[in-house]
Amino acid sequence: MIETYSIWNLHGEQVDHASSSNAPRVDNVKPIVDPNDQVMGIIQDVFPFASTNINQEGEDDVPTPIDSAEFEQYKKLLKNVNQELYPGCESFSVLTxxxxxxxxxxxYRMSNLCFDYFLGVFKRMLPTDNCLPKDHKHAQKMLHGLGLGYExxxxxxxxxxxxxxxxxxxDTCPICNESRFKMTSQNRTTKIPQKVMxxxxxxxxxxxxxxSTHTATDMR
Incomplete structure (x- = not known):
């Protein structure tokens, strides 16, 4: 028996060249991206007027018309992305x-109640002067302007x-005559719909x- 016969290929066996190769493997290592930079990139995608438009000659392009409401949203998001989660925190801003x-x-499909619980736990773990919102409702308000709404x-x-x-x-369905709204007490001023799409x-x-600079090329 040949002492060097460690790879069985003389009796019809198929050799896995990939596994038998002695070449060192180099795993794909993803570059470390600052989450604050990622969020800032999202803001610039949502509000194109946030970044200065420079043409090929190096001159400023004609400024994009800015809606006052959008500009107020942009200022709030910019404030939160630049505000530390707590004094001295360098890893996370409030928005990040x-x-x-x-x-x-x-x-992970967390319910709002579950999210509120853990958010409260995290808030108690952090220094007392942290800026983490107290519940899901306030967190959504701080993200207003980044996401896409629905009707x-x-x-x-x-x-x-x-x-x-x-x-x-x-107020009633013309097909089955079912009421559009739920039956509530007469003291209630707002009507609650039976079903909402x-x-x-x-x-x-x-x-x-x-x-978005990340998806625009895929839309061609």
């Missing part, structure tokens, strides 16, 4: 921390129709994909 936590909530459209309880366009003012408009989502 909220984005990370909300991402985990969605990824609420009332629907028939029996899925007959939507109270939309020409049917928007109706959340509509995600396509146009702003396509605009966001074209605006």
């Amino acid at each position: 921390a909220i984005v990370e936590l909300m991402h985990g909530k969605i990824k 609420k459209i009332h629907a028939c309880k029996n899925n007959c129709m939507l109270f939309y366009k020409e049917h928007e003012t109706l 959340r509509y995600l408009p396509l146009k702003p989502r396509l605009q966001r994909l074209y605006m």
Whole structure:
């Protein structure tokens, strides 16, 4: 027997060249990206007027028209992305921390109550002068302007129709005569719909994909 016969290939065996190669393997190492830079990039994608537009000659392009409401949203987000989570914290800004936590909530399908509980625990763990929001509702308010909204459209309880366009003012379904709203006490001023459909408009989502530097090339 040949002493060097460690790889069996003389009796019809198929050799796995990839495994038998002595060449060192180099794993793909993802570069470390600062989460604050990532969030700032998202803000610049959502608000193109935030970054100065420079043309090929090095001159400023014509400034993009700025809506006053959008500019106020941008200023709030910019304040939160530059504000430390607590004095001396260099790893997370207020906005970066909220984005990370909300991402985990969605990824692991946490309920709002569960998220509120852990958010309260984290807030107690941090120094007393931290700026972490106290619950999910306040976290959503701080992220207002980054995400894409949706439209609420009332629907028939029996899925007959939507109270939309020409049917928007109706209080009962013309097909099954079911009431549009739930029965509540007379002292209640606001009406609660039986069923609500959340509509995600396509146009702003396509605009966001074209605006983002990360997805614009894939839209060609």
